[in-house]
Amino acid sequence: MIYLSQGEHMRKSTVIRQLAAAGMASLALALSTSSIASAETVRAGVWQKDGHDFTIRTSASVSASKIATIKDPDTRVPCGGERCTRNNNGGNYTCWSGGPSDNDWLKVHWAGRTGWVAAMCVEAGRI
Incomplete structure (x- = not known):
């Protein structure tokens, strides 16, 4: 010891x-x-649908100013939380010639700004 x-x-x-x-x-x-x-x-976001570019706008309308157009298929744009906030009473849109149309928009965050993307023109999910 x-x-x-x-x-x-x-x-x-x-x-x-x-x-x-x-x-x-x-x-x-x-x-x-x-x-x-x-x-x-555990964050939601959006990305290109079927290889089509999409535009982020200042409000849920095709006449609203553009914040950005996403051309890179690998770019993921965050919504800001587990789910994307929706505005299903925004302006009407058609995604591309012969593509889907609707008035449903998703709120996103890009380059320090809040914007909106046409919901039927993007894929959405966890990023």
Whole structure:
């Protein structure tokens, strides 16, 4: 059996307490980072439908100003949460010649701005 002097015992218990505190801090950081990552992965968004470009507008109308036209098929545009906010009473649109038409719009966020996309002209889901 090994006996420690009073000073050695105090140093050993201080080191153990410091290691325990560091471990708990690391665990808390890992858990908070994990929660943030989880929240970010459950996000809705939109992307091209059938390879067709789509336009983000300032309001739910084809006459509203354009914020951007998305031409890259790999671009995902976030809605801002788990679901996209809908406006099913917006202006009427036709997606492309012979394509779908409706008046249903989805709220999105692009380049620091809030905009609207024609719902039938995009695919939507988790991004």
